[in-house]
Amino acid sequence: MSNIIAILAALLYLAILFGVAYYAEYKLKKGKSIINNGYVYALSLGVYCTAWTYYGSVGQASTKGIEFLAVYIGPTIMAALFWPILRKIVRICKTQRINSIADLISIRYGKNFSLAVVVTILCILGVIPYIALQLKAISGSMNILTGNTETLPGLANILGDNTLYIAIALAFFIILFGTRSIDASEKHEGLVAAIAFESIVKLVAFIAVGLFVTFGLFNGFGDIFSKAANDPSLSKLFQFNDTGSYSTWTGLILLSMLAIIFLPRQFHMGVVENVKEVHIKKAIWVLPLYLLLITFFVFPIAFGGKLLLGHTSINADTYVLALPMQQGAKWLGLITFIGGFSAATSMIIVETIAISTMMSNNIATPLLLASQKFKTKGDGQLTNPILNIRRFSIILIISLAFLYDKLVAQHFSLVSIGMVSFAAVAQFAPAVLGGIYWKQASQKGAMAGISIGFAIWFFTAVIPSLASAGIISMNIVDQGLFGLAWLKPLSLFGMQEMDSITHCFFWSMLFNVTAFAVVSLNSNRSGQEAYQAEIFVDIFRHSSVPDSNTIWKGTAYLPDLSSLLANFLGAERAEKIITTYARRHNISLETKKADPRLVAFAEKILGGVIGSASARIMVSSVSKEEELTVDEVLNILRESQQVLGANKELRKKSAELQKATAQLMDANKQLHDMDRNKDEFLYTVTHELRTPLTSIRAMAEIVHDNTDMDEEQKAQFLSGIIKETERLSHLITQVLNLEKYESGKQLLNLVSVQMNSLINDAVRTIRPLANEKGIQTAIKIPDSMFLVQCDEALIMQVLTNLLSNAVKFAPQNGQVSVTLQSTFEELQVRVHDNGKGIEPGLHELIFDKFFQAKNQTLRKPEGSGLGLAICKKIILLHGGDIWVESADGNGSTFIFTLPLS
Amino acid sequence: MGAFSYPVISIANQRVMVGGIPLLFLYVLVVWIIAIIVFASIAHSKPGKKDE
Numbered sequence: 001m002s003n004i005i006a007i008l009a010a011l012l013y014l015a016i017l018f019g020v021a022y023y024a025e026y027k028l029k030k031g032k033s034i035i036n037n038g039y040v041y042a043l044s045l046g047v048y049c050t051a052w053t054y055y056g057s058v059g060q061a062s063t064k065g066i067e068f069l070a071v072y073i074g075p076t077i078m079a080a081l082f083w084p085i086l087r088k089i090v091r092i093c094k095t096q097r098i099n100s101i102a103d104l105i106s107i108r109y110g111k112n113f114s115l116a117v118v119v120t121i122l123c124i125l126g127v128i129p130y131i132a133l134q135l136k137a138i139s140g141s142m143n144i145l146t147g148n149t150e151t152l153p154g155l156a157n158i159l160g161d162n163t164l165y166i167a168i169a170l171a172f173f174i175i176l177f178g179t180r181s182i183d184a185s186e187k188h189e190g191l192v193a194a195i196a197f198e199s200i201v202k203l204v205a206f207i208a209v210g211l212f213v214t215f216g217l218f219n220g221f222g223d224i225f226s227k228a229a230n231d232p233s234l235s236k237l238f239q240f241n242d243t244g245s246y247s248t249w250t251g252l253i254l255l256s257m258l259a260i261i262f263l264p265r266q267f268h269m270g271v272v273e274n275v276k277e278v279h280i281k282k283a284i285w286v287l288p289l290y291l292l293l294i295t296f297f298v299f300p301i302a303f304g305g306k307l308l309l310g311h312t313s314i315n316a317d318t319y320v321l322a323l324p325m326q327q328g329a330k331w332l333g334l335i336t337f338i339g340g341f342s343a344a345t346s347m348i349i350v351e352t353i354a355i356s357t358m359m360s361n362n363i364a365t366p367l368l369l370a371s372q373k374f375k376t377k378g379d380g381q382l383t384n385p386i387l388n389i390r391r392f393s394i395i396l397i398i399s400l401a402f403l404y405d406k407l408v409a410q411h412f413s414l415v416s417i418g419m420v421s422f423a424a425v426a427q428f429a430p431a432v433l434g435g436i437y438w439k440q441a442s443q444k445g446a447m448a449g450i451s452i453g454f455a456i457w458f459f460t461a462v463i464p465s466l467a468s469a470g471i472i473s474m475n476i477v478d479q480g481l482f483g484l485a486w487l488k489p490l491s492l493f494g495m496q497e498m499d500s501i502t503h504c505f506f507w508s509m510l511f512n513v514t515a516f517a518v519v520s521l522n523s524n525r526s527g528q529e530a531y532q533a534e535i536f537v538d539i540f541r542h543s544s545v546p547d548s549n550t551i552w553k554g555t556a557y558l559p560d561l562s563s564l565l566a567n568f569l570g571a572e573r574a575e576k577i578i579t580t581y582a583r584r585h586n587i588s589l590e591t592k593k594a595d596p597r598l599v600a601f602a603e604k605i606l607g608g609v610i611g612s613a614s615a616r617i618m619v620s621s622v623s624k625e626e627e628l629t630v631d632e633v634l635n636i637l638r639e640s641q642q643v644l645g646a647n648k649e650l651r652k653k654s655a656e657l658q659k660a661t662a663q664l665m666d667a668n669k670q671l672h673d674m675d676r677n678k679d680e681f682l683y684t685v686t687h688e689l690r691t692p693l694t695s696i697r698a699m700a701e702i703v704h705d706n707t708d709m710d711e712e713q714k715a716q717f718l719s720g721i722i723k724e725t726e727r728l729s730h731l732i733t734q735v736l737n738l739e740k741y742e743s744g745k746q747l748l749n750l751v752s753v754q755m756n757s758l759i760n761d762a763v764r765t766i767r768p769l770a771n772e773k774g775i776q777t778a779i780k781i782p783d784s785m786f787l788v789q790c791d792e793a794l795i796m797q798v799l800t801n802l803l804s805n806a807v808k809f810a811p812q813n814g815q816v817s818v819t820l821q822s823t824f825e826e827l828q829v830r831v832h833d834n835g836k837g838i839e840p841g842l843h844e845l846i847f848d849k850f851f852q853a854k855n856q857t858l859r860k861p862e863g864s865g866l867g868l869a870i871c872k873k874i875i876l877l878h879g880g881d882i883w884v885e886s887a888d889g890n891g892s893t894f895i896f897t898l899p900l901s
Numbered sequence: 902m903g904a905f906s907y908p909v910i911s912i913a914n915q916r917v918m919v920g921g922i923p924l925l926f927l928y929v930l931v932v933w934i935i936a937i938i939v940f941a942s943i944a945h946s947k948p949g950k951k952d953e
Contacts, residue, residue, distance in 0.1 A: 066925055066926065066929065069929060073905050073929070073933065076933060076936060076937075077905070077936075079940060080936075080940055083944070220921075221921060221922060222920070222921025222922070223921075225918065225921055225922055225923060226918075226921060229918065229923075235916070238916060238923035238925060238926070239914045239915065239916055239923070239924075239925050240910075240911075240914050240925070246907040246910075246911070249907075249910075250906055250907065253905060253906070281944040281945065282944070284940050284941075284943075284944040285937050285938075285940040285941035285944055288933070288936065288937045288940060289937050292930075292933055292934070292937065299926065
């Protein structure tokens with residue numbers, strides 16, 4: 001494939017990347033954030049998979065077998081700990097406005113400037129080779145794609161080197177999307193969207209090659225593995241071959257567990273660019289799944305490459321690209337190249353932003369601000385110089401990586417450079433993890449641990465690399481430092497069983513952790529350190545009340561503080577920030593002296609912009625801070641905790657009181673309702689009792705006063721008295737029954753009842769009454785037998801009541817029917833009449849007590865007005881329901897249900 | 902972590918093919934998939950009180 005096509009493809013891909021980033025920022029301006037999504041967050045963490053994964057893992061699998069997987073299993077295991085560890089770091093960084101790992105360590109240990117510088121230098125030294133590795137992968141893959149085998153070593157023909165132009169384009173992209181705002185803690189919408197997009201591209205491309213090799217060049221996994229099994233040099237890779245392999249495997253797992261959090265690019269995407277803590281939950285399983293998918297075809301490609309290209313001089317690191325190109329699949333080769341290109345560029349972009357932020361905040365900006373000329377700059381005029389520093393840092397990092405690639409990296413495999421970087425950033429782990437879980441961890445301990453770990457890393461990993469590249473003499477490797485055999489870089493203290501990286505990791509971490517713990521336990525902490533330790537370790541307690549317990553002691557003047565903030569943020573924004581903060585914390589802005597909380601807040605705001613080290617220098621330049629003793633800090637924290645505790649207790653009590661008040665109000669309302677109902681009920685009952693009583697009295701008086709009344713007439717009156725007495729007695733019985741149902745005194749005598757028979761009995765009972773009006777009764781029951789658990793007498797009462805009502809309201813020669821239906825859960829009985837119906841507004845009310853009595857406008861047939869109320873109570877007692885369906889003029893259907901279980 | 906570490910992993914460290922795939926590869930793959938499923942179910946289960 002021609003060089004031009006390769007260059008054009010790379011540039012086209014970069015243009016698409018620009019497009020994705022622009023689109024994300026355009027959507028943000030429209031109010032929609034693309035990166036506010038758990039899957040995008042998880043994909044952005046896929047920046048872990050660089051050109052090393054894409055090309056190097058195949059190379060490693062073809063020489064060391066399964067060992068390469070340790071680098072992906074480590075992050076999988078660590079993902080399980082994301083919620084307790086990564087989330088805590090995210091919370092700390094958000095509340096403290098931290099934007100790099102150097103800031104995190106520096107702020108935790110009393111905002112120590114030296115620590116920030118050491119961490120930054122270690123990051124630069126550890127990671128620039130790693131960036132160079134990506135450039136090496138880009139140039140190597142481009143050579144394979146174009147068939148160019150004549151590459152000149154070093155810087156000869158630099159202008160004819162494609163990598164130079166790719167590096168320039170990448171620097172342009174990073175400057176454009178990574179340095180838009182001076183606030184380094186601000187989210188980079190376009191950048192994160194582009195990185196997530198790149199994760200998809202490299203995954204799809206790698207899987208495409210995997211499918212091509214597995215099913216295009218071979219007949220599936222079984223075919224590749226069986227052919228590899230016949231080759232002794234490959235079949236030995238199917239398993240661990242000695243006990244040393246286990247230690248290497250475990251060491252690499254532990255190393256990569258730390259790398260997934262502490263590599264600057266991982267820290268940047270996982271912590272600084274995190275939009276919501278809850279997105280971490282998605283990353284816990286999506287990231288391991290991503291790693292599984294991207295490594296799934298590594299073995300088929302590695303073994304396929306060995307079987308087909310093993311006899312050639314092609315480097316195993318390039319099998320991913322070489323296999324499709326050798327087989328004439330040029331377009332697949334181009335796609336594969338783009339996949340590798342995306343893996344390399346995503347790493348370069350994020351790593352460069354992370355390192356350049358640290359470089360500018362902890363080294364360049366403090367130097368710049370030390371100059372009186374810049375200190376006295378006016379409103380917002382420091383914004384551009386600081387942005388320019390960051391831009392310069394980006395160019396410097398890319399340039400250094402380019403030079404390293406051309407001068408040094410050509411001597412090493414992709415994997416070896418990557419692992420050296422992993423071991424470098426692992427040195428931060430004790431200081432960070434100790435800092436967020438152990439209050440006793442001190443600045444001196446952290447400095448001792450990182451320094452000694454760094455020294456041993458340099459001695460055991462970097463020195464041998466430089467020696468094997470011929471940059472320094474091999475004497476130190478062969479004979480040891482100062483000729484001492486126990487100081488050999490690759491077998492320190494005589495340990496020879498481990499491979500070089502596990503060896504470096506073991507000794508550096510052993511010394512690092514030991515120094516960190518021993519020095520921390522034996523050193524005094526400053527007030528500031530004790531305060532930061534408290535905040536970091538108990539971040540979830542403190543972050544719920546931000547700034548409530550800020551400590552700062554000294555003198556600062558408000559105008560100086562405002563003008564300092566204005567230098568970086570502009571006068572308008574600075575004033576707004578100060579006013580809002582003061583209003584929220586009831587701080588008066590009338591006095592000239594600045595409230596200590598305001599000073600600490602200003603420092604935190606500046607820390608987000610220029611890093612904690614520079615922020616501290618700037619605030620110190622406009623204030624006179626007095627050292628706080630540990631006792632003073634602890635007193636403040638204790639008081640703060642007491643206030644916090646008291647507030648919490650008060651809030652709890654207040655909530656309890658509110659709940660009790662609501663319950664009381666509810667009970668009071670219920671009492672009022674019950675009282676009103678009782679009055680209403682008494683009124684209705686007495687009214688209903690008075691009617692028959694009045695009739696009885698009237699008829700009795702007539703009989704009493706007319707002694708000469710003939711016997712027939714007298715019998716008529718006496719019959720009327722008996723009838724009214726029966727009505728009275730019926731009414732009293734019903735009232736008493738209703739009271740039993742309402743008070744819960746009525747117990748159900750549950751037996752298995754055949755509903756079919758019960759309905760037949762009820763209809764038979766009511767038939768004489770129906771016949772009197774010429775009403776036809778119909779029963780619609782399926783053939784099957786319906787057994788239900790119920791109180792037979794009470795359900796009979798309900799059926800009789802509904803049927804007698806239906807007969808009452810049906811017209812002369814009308815129709816009444818009963819239907820029985822069953823579902824899996826309940827029986828449904830429907831009693832229908834073709835009377836004049838009930839208007840919808842009364843469907844609920846007719847089940848109220850004495851509803852007929854209360855509504856004198858309705859035609860009042862015989863009855864107490866308690867029948868339906870009693871029916872409802874009985875059905876509810878059975879766990880069923882009762883209601884009416886009716887349209888005015890179209891008859892009524894009363895329906896009740898009984899549960900079958 | 903235990904399932905990926907010595908001595909547990911040494912159980913699968915045999916020169917045996919299962920379904921045409923080396924046993925050790927298959928073991929790591931299966932454990933990996935199980936881990937992902939477990940992580941997903943735990944991550945999306947209801948939050949406990951200790952979350953805050």
